[in-house]
Amino acid sequence: MIEVRNLTKRYGGKTAVEDLSFTVEPGRVTGFLGPNGAGKSTTMRLLLGLDRPDGGDAVIDGRRYRDLPRPMRVVGALLEARAFHPGRSAYDHLLCLAQSQGLGRRRVEEVLEQVGLADAARRRAGGFSLGMAQRLGIAAALLGDPRVLILDEPLNGLDPEGIVWIRNLMKGLAAEGRTVFVSSHLMNEMAVTADHLIVIGRGRLVADCSTEEFIERGAGRVIVVRTPDRDRLAALLRAEGAVVTETDADELEVAGLQAPRVSELAAAAGLVLHELAPRRGSLEDAFMESTKDLVEHGADATATGGAK
Amino acid sequence: MTATTAAVSAPAAETRAAGFGALLLSEWTKIRSVRSTLWSLVLLFALTQLFTVLFIQMGVANWDKAEPAQRAAITLDPTGTILGSGILLSQLAICVLGVLVVTAEYSTGMIRASLLAVPTRVPMLAAKGAVFASLVLVVGELTALCSFLIGAPIIRQKVPVGLGDPGVLRAVLGCGLYLAVLSLFALAVGAIVRHTAAGITVVIGLVLVIAPMANLLPGDAGRYVRGSLPTEAGRLITQQHPAEGDVLGPWQGLGVMALWTAVLLVVAAVLLRRRDA
Numbered sequence: 403m404i405e406v407r408n409l410t411k412r413y414g415g416k417t418a419v420e421d422l423s424f425t426v427e428p429g430r431v432t433g434f435l436g437p438n439g440a441g442k443s444t445t446m447r448l449l450l451g452l453d454r455p456d457g458g459d460a461v462i463d464g465r466r467y468r469d470l471p472r473p474m475r476v477v478g479a480l481l482e483a484r485a486f487h488p489g490r491s492a493y494d495h496l497l498c499l500a501q502s503q504g505l506g507r508r509r510v511e512e513v514l515e516q517v518g519l520a521d522a523a524r525r526r527a528g529g530f531s532l533g534m535a536q537r538l539g540i541a542a543a544l545l546g547d548p549r550v551l552i553l554d555e556p557l558n559g560l561d562p563e564g565i566v567w568i569r570n571l572m573k574g575l576a577a578e579g580r581t582v583f584v585s586s587h588l589m590n591e592m593a594v595t596a597d598h599l600i601v602i603g604r605g606r607l608v609a610d611c612s613t614e615e616f617i618e619r620g621a622g623r624v625i626v627v628r629t630p631d632r633d634r635l636a637a638l639l640r641a642e643g644a645v646v647t648e649t650d651a652d653e654l655e656v657a658g659l660q661a662p663r664v665s666e667l668a669a670a671a672g673l674v675l676h677e678l679a680p681r682r683g684s685l686e687d688a689f690m691e692s693t694k695d696l697v698e699h700g701a702d703a704t705a706t707g708g709a710k
Numbered sequence: 711m712t713a714t715t716a717a718v719s720a721p722a723a724e725t726r727a728a729g730f731g732a733l734l735l736s737e738w739t740k741i742r743s744v745r746s747t748l749w750s751l752v753l754l755f756a757l758t759q760l761f762t763v764l765f766i767q768m769g770v771a772n773w774d775k776a777e778p779a780q781r782a783a784i785t786l787d788p789t790g791t792i793l794g795s796g797i798l799l800s801q802l803a804i805c806v807l808g809v810l811v812v813t814a815e816y817s818t819g820m821i822r823a824s825l826l827a828v829p830t831r832v833p834m835l836a837a838k839g840a841v842f843a844s845l846v847l848v849v850g851e852l853t854a855l856c857s858f859l860i861g862a863p864i865i866r867q868k869v870p871v872g873l874g875d876p877g878v879l880r881a882v883l884g885c886g887l888y889l890a891v892l893s894l895f896a897l898a899v900g901a902i903v904r905h906t907a908a909g910i911t912v913v914i915g916l917v918l919v920i921a922p923m924a925n926l927l928p929g930d931a932g933r934y935v936r937g938s939l940p941t942e943a944g945r946l947i948t949q950q951h952p953a954e955g956d957v958l959g960p961w962q963g964l965g966v967m968a969l970w971t972a973v974l975l976v977v978a979a980v981l982l983r984r985r986d987a
Binding site for chain 2: 447471472484503
């Protein structure tokens with residue numbers, strides 16, 4: 403479990419994270435979303451003891467990262483893909499990290515196998531593609547068989563096969579009872595992978611809820627109706643208080659009304675329906691909606707935030 | 711904690727730190743797995759021998775044309791002459807490598823992985839310094855000893871010198887020690903500066919530029935300032951006999967250099983703990 407409490411970090415005059423509090427529970431994948439510059443990477447760096455907070459703290463299973471005697475056996479982290487010496491082989495990169503945690507060569511071979519780099523293990527890592535570098539970073543994170551995983555943009559540079567692999571890996575790790583905390587820009591991917599979301603904007607918490615709830619709240623639920631009597635139905639539904647948009651010659655999008663009620667109204671008026679389909683909004687829409695103000699007023703709001 | 715988290719944890723393995731031995735092993739893997747470091751040390755050894763032969767041969771060939779003062783200096787300190795002919799080169803290589811051992815971690819991003827592994831940070835730097843200095847000590851002793859054994863027969867055509875003469879063994883073995891201390895000096899600068907080019911510039915500047923400048927200072931004060939500069943003081947250990955104007959003895963000199971190095975290492979450790987990585 404990860405607990406972030408009143409975390410604050412400033413770089414020079416700019417506030418990167420401000421009074422941020424949230425908890426990441428074990429047993430599920432928690433997505434970490436926010437526009438560029440929202441403070442996601444900073445939060446992760448503070449969690450991992452790479453930067454020092456100006457206020458508040460972040461603890462993992464009750465302890466600060468710095469206080470963990472063999473940290474990689476508790477927390478596995480991926481921050482940037484190319485955090486290795488290009489002249490070193492993948493095997494030696496993992497070996498030096500393993501040795502610092504009192505782990506042996508067998509564990510190195512296991513994780514290389516697990517991430518699919520066994521064949522490339524003896525090659526200089528500098529020649530790796532971004533996808534392979536990303537897999538090497540994941541291997542380092544998994545090295546200590548940690549019960550908490552903190553992954554910053556693990557999907558960057560991966561091909562579709564790699565993306566599916568990471569998705570299944572994260573879901574599998576969470577199913578084993580581990581804490582999985584992952585940031586990404588790929589909304590569609592987060593919508594299918596993350597059970598829970600922490601959304602931040604300009605260093606502050608915007609949302610902390612289940613993925614489903616976040617989408618419903620942000621993008622709402624609409625019903626798509628296809629009917630030859632488009633205009634008559636639209637008038638009927640508007641009279642019931644629904645928000646109706648004409649999307650095609652025979653198609654309507656209806657918000658604020660349940661599907662059974664739409665059907666009842668149409669039947670009572672003797673109107674024929676060709677299609678009646680509830681459609682869930684996308685995470686992308688919900689995300690845009692919830693962070694709209696933060697992005698639009700980004701420039702001047704940053705100035706006031708920094709002047710605090 | 712819930713039952714599920716307990717199932718995937720291994721508490722026994724987490725409660726104790728892996729120990730300094732594990733960190734030494736880890737840093738040794740880092741050093742031996744970057745080929746350019748090892749090749750640099752091999753090259754350093756080979757070039758030092760080559761330069762020893764060249765310079766000593768030249769000195770002997772031009773013996774009759776040389777200034778009397780130069781002849782007197784060689785006669786007084788044949789061992790220092792032999793070692794000095796190669797050291798000028800070796801020490802620059804050690805300076806560059808010492809800086810790189812740390813700054814390469816910053817330029818490649820490896821430092822993040824290293825600090826995630828050792829979040830208390832200072833033990834990582836200590837292990838790195840111990841491993842690198844030990845490696846340089848071994849290479850340095852081998853280089854100095856070979857250099858003497860190759861140079862001595864040549865210089866003996868003009869000046870008698872042998873490993874058994876007073877001060878010779880101390881000077882030869884001290885030369886390796888000097889290089890080991892210098893490697894830590896450069897490593898500390900690298901850790902403070904964190905950028906390769908800047909680090910190398912600072913170290914080379916301290917070694918090559920500051921000393922001749924201190925030479926320009928007049929009188930006794932200038933002599934003492936120059937004599938207390940890290941590499942000037944440290945190099946006294948490679949002299950068979952003290953030269954005229956030396957303000958420190960050979961071991962005192964190495965001690966002064968070690969003190970400089972210790973101060974820089976402490977600064978590096980404090981900054982490493984304090985700074986965001």
